[in-house]
Amino acid sequence: MAERIQPVILSGGAGTRLWPLSRRAYPKQLLPLVEADSMLQATARRVHGNDCFAPPLIVCNDEHRFIIAEQLRAIDIEPADILLEPAARNTAPAITAAALHVAAQAPGATLLVLPSDHRIGDVAAFHAAVDRAAAAAAGGALVTFGIRPAHAETGYGYIRRGTPLDGIDDAFKVAAFVEKPTPEKADAFLADGGYDWNSGMFVFRAESFLDEMQAHQPEVVACTRRALEQAASDLTFTRLAAAPFADNPPISVDYAVMERTAAAAVVAANFDWSDVGSWAALWEVADKDADGNVRRGDVLLAETTNSYVRAEKRLVATLGVDDVVVVETPDVVLVADRARVQDVRSLVDTLTDDGRDEVTYHDRVYRPWGYYESIDAGERYQVKHICVKPGKRLSLQMHHHRAEHWVVVQGTARVTRDDEVVLLDENQSTYIPLGTRHRLENPGKIDLKIIEVQSGGYLGEDDIVRFDDDFGRDDTA
Numbered sequence: 070m071a072e073r074i075q076p077v078i079l080s081g082g083a084g085t086r087l088w089p090l091s092r093r094a095y096p097k098q099l100l101p102l103v104e105a106d107s108m109l110q111a112t113a114r115r116v117h118g119n120d121c122f123a124p125p126l127i128v129c130n131d132e133h134r135f136i137i138a139e140q141l142r143a144i145d146i147e148p149a150d151i152l153l154e155p156a157a158r159n160t161a162p163a164i165t166a167a168a169l170h171v172a173a174q175a176p177g178a179t180l181l182v183l184p185s186d187h188r189i190g191d192v193a194a195f196h197a198a199v200d201r202a203a204a205a206a207a208g209g210a211l212v213t214f215g216i217r218p219a220h221a222e223t224g225y226g227y228i229r230r231g232t233p234l235d236g237i238d239d240a241f242k243v244a245a246f247v248e249k250p251t252p253e254k255a256d257a258f259l260a261d262g263g264y265d266w267n268s269g270m271f272v273f274r275a276e277s278f279l280d281e282m283q284a285h286q287p288e289v290v291a292c293t294r295r296a297l298e299q300a301a302s303d304l305t306f307t308r309l310a311a312a313p314f315a316d317n318p319p320i321s322v323d324y325a326v327m328e329r330t331a332a333a334a335v336v337a338a339n340f341d342w343s344d345v346g347s348w349a350a351l352w353e354v355a356d357k358d359a360d361g362n363v364r365r366g367d368v369l370l371a372e373t374t375n376s377y378v379r380a381e382k383r384l385v386a387t388l389g390v391d392d393v394v395v396v397e398t399p400d401v402v403l404v405a406d407r408a409r410v411q412d413v414r415s416l417v418d419t420l421t422d423d424g425r426d427e428v429t430y431h432d433r434v435y436r437p438w439g440y441y442e443s444i445d446a447g448e449r450y451q452v453k454h455i456c457v458k459p460g461k462r463l464s465l466q467m468h469h470h471r472a473e474h475w476v477v478v479q480g481t482a483r484v485t486r487d488d489e490v491v492l493l494d495e496n497q498s499t500y501i502p503l504g505t506r507h508r509l510e511n512p513g514k515i516d517l518k519i520i521e522v523q524s525g526g527y528l529g530e531d532d533i534v535r536f537d538d539d540f541g542r543d544d545t546a
Contacts, residue, residue: 089401135437155311161325190341202272215265221255239337462510471525480517
């Protein structure tokens with residue numbers, strides 16, 4: 070690669086087709102679905118440790134900011150910046166924000182735009198494809214990567230290759246973008262040989278992209294520019310201004326510019342790729358046993374074939390089934406025909422309409438200081454397991470409607486109760502009366518774990534008044 074390329078990692082999706090493991094508060098890109106790393110961590114590693122790439126710029130949902138920062142810290146990757154989207158507006162505003170941000174500092178920079186939830190098998194081949202794409206982008210092209218179809222897939226959009234680009238191997242002008250096809254059209258595209266899957270990864274110069282956006286979507290450029298000009302620094306994040314960013318239409322980069330520009334090009338991606346967009350896709354890329362099964366966790370399979378079975382907490386046993394997906398989490402069990410898992414989104418839509426929390430939250434809820442998980446709940450009481458990371462502390466807070474009992478089961482707790490500060494070791498406990506200003510912190514070197522029993526007339530998470538917070542959160546939860 071002739072110049073240092075600026076990776077831009079997009080982490081705004083909800084991954085609803087991988088529910089119940091993927092949920093809005095902790096979506097698929099933050100999960101270790103394929104390997105020990107999360108999908109986000111694996112994406113960041115692909116563009117790290119190579120002098121050809123600058124530190125990655127992350128564009129993400131405000132709600133996920135602390136999780137993403139912690140996951141990058143865990144693999145020793147320092148991002149160039151983390152841009153926080155105050156509202157979901159699809160990929161065109163997100164990429165425009167990144168391009169404006171980079172162009173202000175390095176006008177000639179080349180961007181490599183990567184979704185955070187893709188699996189790529191051959192990293193060396195990926196780098197080679199980026200090299201070819203950067204050469205095309207140097208001439209003003211907006212380049213996407215086309216994946217040669219392995220089968221007649223109906224879950225991806227397609228790209229029809231046009232005439233070759235001079236001097237660049239496996240690079241073509243884009244003749245047409247095609248929406249997700251019917252099975253019959255997918256068969257025809259596969260037989261034709263001139264169509265690629267649309268990967269959703271891009272390479273272009275920041276200025277070239279912004280020029281095309283200005284020509285085709287000036288409203289997006291104007292709204293996003295105002296959001297960036299009015300952005301605020303928030304700890305280690307850059308928070309885009311909410312009002313101007315929300316004025317953006319929710320529009321994808323394909324529809325906004327790639328399908329309209331005459332500068333679109335496609336580079337053949339000669340590497341194993343998947344967007345891991347469904348349980349069937351996860352079954353495709355995973356190692357299988359002799360019966361075609363993928364096993365995760367404590368599972369017992371009898372007379373079971375071609376299935377994906379995942380247990381997160383309990384034993385899951387199957388008998389006499391074929392082509393099914395079974396996913397167990399502490400609060401939800403999904404059983405589906407493997408051929409129908411693209412429709413899991415409809416289940417999520419139904420649960421959303423019913424106001425169910427299982428769409429958004431797991432039993433374990435992550436916070437910038439650690440996590441908590443529900444153990445039991447009933448009328449006027451709730452029991453939680455709370456884990457506070459070393460050196461971290463919760464906000465100084467109080468509750469109007471509940472009291473709390475804390476029992477330390479691991480580590481050392483420093484507890485503030487109004488003007489009193491005490492240290493508690495394992496097997497010691499304390500009581501936080503209703504209306505008391507209090508704080509829990511971990512001064513030790515191992516995780517602090519406590520059992521919390523809440524009691525009162527209202528136990529919702531919004532009954533928190535914050536007086537001081539290390540993470541810049543609002544005064545109410």
